[in-house]
Amino acid sequence: MELGVQLLAAAAEESLPLPEAVDRVETVTSDPTVVREVLDTAETRGVIERDGASVRSRVRGQTIELDRNVVRRDGDYDCRRCGKSLSTGHFVQFETGEVGPFGSSCVRKVTGRE
Numbered sequence: 698m699e700l701g702v703q704l705l706a707a708a709a710e711e712s713l714p715l716p717e718a719v720d721r722v723e724t725v726t727s728d729p730t731v732v733r734e735v736l737d738t739a740e741t742r743g744v745i746e747r748d749g750a751s752v753r754s755r756v757r758g759q760t761i762e763l764d765r766n767v768v769r770r771d772g773d774y775d776c777r778r779c780g781k782s783l784s785t786g787h788f789v790q791f792e793t794g795e796v797g798p799f800g801s802s803c804v805r806k807v808t809g810r811e
Contacts, residue, residue, distance in 0.1 A: 701725040701735035703791045706744045707766075708754050709809030718745075718752040721807055724777050724796055766790050767804055774798040778807060 701722045708721070722735045736752075739745045746753045767787050774786035776799050786798025789808065799807060 698731065698735055698738060699793045700791060700796055701732075702739045702742065702744060703793065704789070704796060704807070705735070705739045705752070706754070707791075707808070710754070712751050712753045713809075714751050715747070715749075720778075724799070724807055767808070768795070770798070776800045776803050778803040 704721055704725065705718065708718075713721075718736070719732055722732045725735070726732060736745070736747065740747055743755050746755050767789055770786050770788065771784060772786060774783040775781070776783055776786075777797055778799055781800055781803075783798060783800050785801075787801060787804035788795045788797030789799070789804065796807075797804070
């Protein structure tokens with residue numbers, strides 16, 4: 698739960714369509730109940746504001762820096778977002794843990810860099 702909230706708090710975009718926000722949270726959990734809980738918790742804490750079709754970030758300045766908050770590890774992985782086989786996994790680091798592995802294009806998508 699906490700990783701999902703932190704992922705939303707670190708969004709580079711000021712506003713995201715709701716399906717994109719859900720896509721990011723689903724990199725942490727695929728359980729629809731937990732996805733809703735993450736969105737509700739983020740809204741209750743003032744991290745995001747929902748207006749039906751989109752999610753607006755209410756926290757600025759906490760964006761993920763690819764060269765600082767993303768760690769690359771060589772190994773045999775499957776991308777957490779798209780399922781593709783990877784020889785290098787990208788892991789997004791937060792205070793409470795990490796999210797990943799992701800491929801190079803999926804980590805940019807999840808962090809709002811693409």
